[in-house]
Amino acid sequence: MSAQDRYPVARPCLSDLEERYLLDAYRSGWVSSQGPYLQRFEEQFAARCGAATAVATGNGTVALHLVLAAAGIGPGDEVIVPALTYVATANAVTYCGARPVFVDVSPESWCIDVEQAAAAVGPRTRAVVAVDLYGHPADYPALRALCARHGLLLVADAAESFGALLDGRPTGDLADATTFSFFGNKVITAGEGGCVTTSDPALAERMRLLRNQGMDPRRRYFFPVVGFNYRLTNLAAALLCAQLERADEIVGRRDAVIATYERELSDPPLINPQPVLPGVRRAPWMASFLVGPPGTGGLRDELARTLDLLGVDTRPFFVPIPDLPPYADAAGDHPVTADLARRGINLPTFAELSDVDVKVIIDRVRAALSGISGRR
C-alpha cells in the first residue's frame, strides 16, 4: 500500500466477517435489542475479560451511568474521579445527582493518583471511578485496598483499555465493575456500543433491570422502578462478535504501529512516549506522546498545526474536567493533569495502517519537529 495524502487519527477495522455477521443479523429480522448475537456477545466478552457477566449497553457513557445507578448512587453522594479523563466519566456521576470529586493523576501512569484519592475520601464518598487513560490500567490493587478500607464501590472506566493486562489479568476483572465503549475510534467497535463486566450477580441483575426500562422480568409492562432504555441492538452485537473474534489480530497490529512510533520518535525532552509501569501490558488505543519538557506549553499545538498542514490528523489530550464550565466550581489543584493536558498528543493509530503508512507519518512528524525545534 502506498502513502496517503491525509491520515485520520482513527479508523475502524472491519472485514468480511463483520459484513457476514451483520447481514446475517439483518436477514434474520432480529435488528432490534433482542437476538442471538446479543447473548453470544455478552457470553464471549465476559469470558475474554475473566468476569462472570457482561451487560451490553448502547454506548460507554450509559454503561458508566448504569453501574452508578444500579449501585444506588444519588443526590448527596460523592464519587472520586480523575481530573484527566473524557467528560463522560464525570457526567455519569452528574446524571445520578451525585458530585464528582476530582483528583490529580500520577505522572507515572497518567491514571488516578491513589494517595490523593485516599485523601479525597470523606463521609459522603460512595465510589471511585478509575480511568485507564490512553490504554494504561490504573493501579487496581491499591485502589481495591483503598475501597475495601472505606466500603466504596470501585468502578473501572476501561473505555480505552480493551486488551490491556495488569499482572496478567485483563481489564474487565480488576474492579467491582468495569465499563467499556465500542465507539468508532475505540480498539473494537460497533459504531456505538458499550458494556459493563462484573462478577457481582446482584449488581448485574440490577443493571439488567435498569437497562430495560426497569421492567420486571417476571411481569410484562410492570415497572417497579424508573429505568432507562440503555439496550444495545442485535445488529451492533453482530459487529462486536466479529470484532471480538478478530481482537487479537486488531490489538496485535495496533501494538506494532505504536511500537514503531515509539522506537522511531522518542527523543526526550522534545518528544516523550507514554510511560508504562512494570506488570502492565497497555492496550493500544491511541499512540500518546508528550511534546516538550515538563511545565512547557505551546510546542504541542505548534506540532499539531504543522502536522495538519502535512496531512496528519492528531488529537490533543483531554481538557482537564475541572476546566470545563459545568465543573468549574470543583475544588482542588491538579498540576500533573494540567501539564499533561498541555503537552499530550495522539498520533494516528489503527490496524489498517501499513508499514509504509507508519513510515510516512513518522517522516512527517520528524519534519514537523525539526521545523519547530530549529526555530527555537
Ligand SMILES: *Cc1c(COP(=O)(O)O)cnc(C)c1O
Ligand atoms: C470513549 C470514552 C467513554 C464513553 O464512551 P461512548 O461510547 O462514546 O459513550 C467514556 N470514558 C472514556 C475514558 C472514553 O474514552
